[in-house]
Amino acid sequence: MPRRQLRLAAADGADVRAGFGRIRTELDLPDGFPEAVGAAAREAAATTRPAGSGRVDRTELPFVTIDPADSRDLDQAVHLERRPGGGYRVHYAIADVAAFVVPGGAVDQEAHRRGVTLYAPDRRIPLHPEVLCEDAASLLPGVDRPALLWTMDLAADGEGIGVDVRRAVIRSRAKLSYTGVQRALDDGRADEQALLLREVGRLREEREHDRGGVDLPSPDREVVQDGSGWTLVLRAPLPVERWNAQMSLMCGMAAAHLMLSGGVGVLRTLPPADPRDLARLRRSARALAVPWPEETSYADFIRTLDPYRPSHAALLASSTVTLRGAGYTAFEGGAPDQPLHAALASAYAHVTAPLRRLVDRYAAEVCIALCAEREVPDWVRAGLTVVPKEMAEADRRAHQYERALVDLVEAALLQDHVGGHFTGVITEVDERAAKGTVQLRDPAVEASVAGERLPLGEVVQLRLVEADVTRRRVHFELA
Template sequence: MQPTRAVPDFDAVRAEFALPEAFPPDVLAEAERASAERPGPGPGRFDATHVELVTIDPPDAKDLDQALGVTRRGSGFRVHYAIADLGAVVAPGGALDAEVRRRGQTVYLPDGSVPLHPPVLSEGASSLLPDCSRAAVLWTFDLDEAGEQTGVDVRRAVVRSRARLDYAGVQADVDAGSVHPAVAALPELGVLRRAHAVRRGAIELELPEQQVVPDGAGGWTVQVRRRLDIEAWNAEISLLTGMAAARMMLDAGIGLLRTLPSPEPEALKAFVRAARELGFAWPDGASVAEQLAGLTAADPAALAVRRAATVLLRGAGYAAFDPAAGLPAPADPRHGGIGAPYAHVTAPLRRLADRFGSELCLAVAAGEELPDWLRAALPALPEAMSASDALAGKVDRACVDRTEAALLTARVGEEFDAVVLRPAGRDGEPGEVYVPDPPVLARCTGALTAGALVRVRLMETDPATGRIEFAAA
């Protein structure tokens, strides 16, 4: 049976979470004035328009934060990574600065976003659009033949992207052996950096990533987005930059880190035990990163193992530190999911912390004192970012849940094939199943065994709240 046409009410989601509808007039006026200023080369801003760079984003993206160039250099590699320079246009203490601090980050819904910055900046004057000179924070990395970083430089620059590419197009070019010259070496370096991630203990869950998309008939549907190799390689360059920024901050004794505590020993033991119970050999001393990297994507039991690994990635937060101002450095500065200290600096159009992180690194690299406004902002940033992260996650989940419920509302009583991700808890908490068609994650009651393929019956849906409940058939 074909699913019904789903018309979820995303405006109700906006209202429920009190998302702002528009920018105040004074903020828009300041953004318009800022968009008219185009910083050019000169003292304090390097002319890098000769550097071959391209952007790689989803096809409908307009807020282009990063432009990338990866080339061979001797036996190793050189990476240029240009980040939109919001510090050049957002005046500290102004109306625009106050508004973006209140918003925290761009919140995405299927039918449009609630942007961090007015579109005249985020989709216009500050976006790294092709064939336009733009103010940027330019990171330059040298790496050896194994993809290990040997040098890093960061400075303000003017850059000029050569092309606006999308993931599917670049992946097709990679498969055909005809990659854009600006990123010709990215596939080779990307593979090396992915191996580096496993060695340092990065935990990649690779659970099904649901997204709400138009169904072609005026409604919406849910799909599982397949992550392409080029996306993983591109993400490794962002991680390389964030790790370099964190190291710079830690060496300077001041900064803003994205943190995730290492798993508690008991949680790790419980996860290994669960994986073995699902039939996976786990040699003594093997790392979680190595074991997850070796799982087969299509194996139902492997999906349950990945779901079980989510317990290892709890407690994410932000840590601002400035001992001179009474903010001690975190006892554990690492991000457990990345396997190294990490800082947000690569998405300033969409995330508040990145502008401040970039300004910190620019000052440290230049051997300059941090400006007073930057130092004063640090203590409040962790709470602001944690709150906006939570809000963005809830909005995304609400949109997916309500679309799922709308798709299934006429199918109550039907049976579906499912993979058991988590059995029911001893306290009576329902288990969790993944239904591949349509791709739905939902609660399920009854006797369930993690990793098993089962038939489940749809018992309840509520498109207004997104509630869906199955029972073992």
């Protein structure tokens, strides 16, 4: 699927880059690592050996990684095969960050302070020093790496029937990109692994549908470099990205099952949608003349929406209220009262991105202990008491950072066009305040709009009344 690039004019690169730096200063984000952290990371990278410590050698499996082309922090590698008699076996190798990080040590303490890797168009703020996350711990091709090897057996319909996880040493054969794999599939040149990924990915999507899982099909808005400047684009995920994501989701659901069975762990939870929000969404669908039969579930209705149709885009924007309340729930001695992730219609845990997310290291260590029928390490149990709060703060900070970056680029793109006219779609309305939210067609700017009786879901003509780069604010009114 081609990238849909919506551009007006690239903002001046130097000004926007300076703005990115000001945002990091405002949010007090770290700039580099303290020397003690860097030294500990370099020592771990130099002294940690992939083999040994009871690891199983699975270097014979031809793993590959599939990521954005420029990624170097490679958390996951995959190998799929058919099982004799029917079904599939998915080998999913995850970077073994715990092999390099001493509990309570300098790298560990800094990871707890950061929580997640933060991304901006001009740079990353990694969770771990680059010598680990982009080199020694990353599942780069052609080198042996310590990994947590998940082996998941599936029935012929893609339903999970068995799982095991253990420490291993693996060797990726190739670093593949989403665009390259998708192109090979589209051109009929794909190898067996890509074909199996598509086959299993589609089956897992069907199982998600059967469970009643919800996946909002909204395109991503991305800040991308455009020559010497920056612009905003809308990009729909490639099919291969969805299928690869299904491997990660399957692993996370298997991890949740292990932890719930063992009575200890940390889940990624999301409460069911509030019935009042669903009723409000049905009223919006009626107002927008989008058919939603009474017998059709929310999950099935969402699958009928096209994010590029104005009325559907408005409903998708409104649907985000049904996914509020996501968090991390640690437990011990029994299952939590609400263990499910409502959007997946399943229990779920984050275990597949330990290079970029703190909680994954803890959840994975619980699973390793449970599969080996050993006690969960004390440092893991202690961490479970603080990690949910740390991750909540890290997620809040990441959202604030991303929102500020996009706001800056939006204002910079439009600052020379105050008074100009644009076409957009009203995606949200606050009638009491006589204001709402508008999504422009070109460029991919989302901003506030003022006006009485704003027509939700309709294409409108707008006049730009403010584009303030310093305040990172863009505001329209109906033309």
